[in-house]
Amino acid sequence: MIRTLADLLSSIIREELPKLDNAPVKHAPTIGDMYEGLSSDILNRALPDGLGLRVVSGFARDGRGHLSGQLDCMVVRGEGEKIPYTDSYVWHIKDIIAVVEVKKNLHSTELRDAFTQLNTVSEIENAYYQGADEEPDGPDQNMTPSVRTFAEMTGRIAWDGERPVKLSYEDDALLQTLLLEQVSAIRVILGIHGFKSERAFRLSMVDYLERNVGITGFGPANFPQLIVSGGYSLVKANGRPFMTPLVDGWWPFYFSTPENPLRLLLEFIWTRLDEMYGLGGEAWGEDLETEVGRTLLSFRAVRVDGRSGWAVQTHDADNETLDATPTMKQWSPEFIGYEEFVLLTRLHQGKDVRSDDPEIMSWLESRGVAFNDVRDRLLKTRLVASSLQSLKLIAKECQLAILPTGEYIAAENSTGRLDRWISRRMEN
Template identity: 30%
Template sequence: MISTVADLLEQFKKYALSKIELDDKDINHTVAIGDNFEGLTAELLNKAVFKDLNLKMVERSFIYNDSGVMSNELDCILVVGDGQRMSFANRYKYHIKDVIAVIQVKKNLYANDIDDSHQNLHSIINVSEPRDAEPFVGRLHRDAYKLLTGKEIPSKERRERFTDREDILYHYLMMEAFHPLRIVIGYYGYTTEYGLREGFVKKLEEISKNGPVRGYSPGSFPNLFICGNSTIIKNNGMPMGIPLTDEEFYFHILTSSNGKPMYHLLELIWTRLSYKFGISSDIFGDDFDIETSHPFISCKERKIDEDNWGWEFLYHPMTRKQLSIPLVPTPWEPTEIDCNKYSILNVLLQVGTVNINSDEQFLKFIESEKLDAQKIIKELSDAKLVYVDEGKMGLLVDLLHTVFTPDGKVFAGENKSGEMTSYFSKQILNQPKNE
């Protein structure tokens, strides 16, 4: 479903842009031109959201919090319910808790426009307050944490033993789940993914040439930049999620792609709406293929002084030729397991967690079957079926399903959104019929 709607939005966008160019070719007034593109963006998003949720797209409005702090004027906001009219002006303000997404609109998106949009959307972070959080934030935070770290979200008691890195990542993802989506849409500007990447990096280098600059941490970057047909996507697990690595710059904070910008826009907004309103994951269809993107910017935390931390960024340069190779989604597949892995998963399903260093039954099982414990645990962890934290192993999937096939093989995987059900239903449908 999401791909079908995204294709319709792409067609509508092309039609609307051609009409704007035809009707307004003689208009040179900046505000009037801006109104056209903000209106187009609002119309696109109105077509992208669900009915009966009291959602609306508003233009030229503000966000406020319980302390009375106000954001900058914002181009387009996706909100729930009605706002408050501001005195002596035809403008409205909306409480931060009622804001789903904020979109900064540019006719042309070049380096200075990227930074201008960044600054404008950063005012939303200044308005956000933890007491404004809603219950869905915790669910979104948990799923993103699991996706990026490969671990279950920790208890308060476990967090007291966090390393600095673990603490920074935990709170970074908490705020990412808490803040409204921040999106930049430029209808023209850089004509290639290569140009967008180079322009973004050169501007970031210019800004930070004299050292760390406040307001340019991973959390400050918008969730999505769209420039024509190219995109820069934040990797925060909401929903885009490339796991952390063992490399020095371990966190792929930004990736890029060419094509399907409306798909990425919908994926962000629909994911947030599905968590907030409890909408079934059926809206995304039964295609669980994993979208791929190009590595762009990685980062690592760095201690500046006794009380402050900053971030270092690493650019992953790619040539025009490398970026021209079409991105192909990675098919979702379950993991084939043997009887020993099946036994371990089945025990975890019953008891929750097992101490791999001291649990007598686990150690006896490993010894009796003559298994390499480290090897089998690593394979289960690499398959995203289990996690290990402080010596305790538990299930990483929310709804584990195992399937025994007629040829004697055993498969395991997540079925929270129907992944296993869909995969094997398709396998059955694709089997050749007996003559």
């Protein structure tokens, strides 16, 4: 459904955009209003019915009178305060789902301006969520999605039963960032036109970051979830929905893609709405393709000389490499061995899988397999994570199957994706 809707909205933009581009108006604020109006209309069309959501412009606030800069589009719920004699609103940050800054053209200057503007939203959020005199009262404080994302990224459990697990500084910084990502507004920079090539867009972001290394306001949580410049996008892999496992302790945090930016925008917003309201598996359609991200930035929490912060790696790619990299690949469940299948079945049945279980160790020994080898293969599935000597199931709905070929498979199936994959494979 998301892909179909994104294609429909793209066709509307293709039809309406030439009218704006060719308008005889030269008044800059009016030109800005036209592109913001088109963006608001597209956002309204993209929102599911029946949830009481709307798109407005105006300002974000906390409960202590702090205001953000003026924002082009806000996807909101609940009630806001209309500013007299205007069409703008002041809306409490807890009820803002997404914020979109709109630019007719997005190049280096506009990128810096929009980034700075959206950081005023981050400042309001920090004042709200960390303020001692105002307790967050939003209804969406279930941190399970962030804890699951952390486990998928690291292969380690952050919450064991009723108690948090003691984490290293690096892991704790990552978890806290993921928690903030879950509750903060989705921030988007939408450039209708922009860079002529994906590489030029990537280099512009790297240049902007390098000019601000060491300055507060450029950690992972400050980056917009999505930046669009014409036909290219920079996307945050924060687990909602896009997730990348750590690589040697580094978080491959930002990637570029020439994929349909409206589909990416819908993925971010609908994932948030699914966490808040439960949209159901039908919202995602077939969902049998996954994005191939071209990594741009990797982050890692560090402590140097008593100071805490984030180290960053940039990943260069020439035009030839970018052009040769596919944007999508066919989704497939995890093909696993018999030993992994048996242990996953135990976990699925609510039984323990521990490295000090005599029965499990004896059975694996009889098959000539080491527990550590099976554990490592299971961790690579991102369906389980480790907690001391135990393995824990972290998938929302892990499903197992044996194919007619005798192969064993396992996958997350909360949206029915594995069912659809099996049906298509059987048809073929």
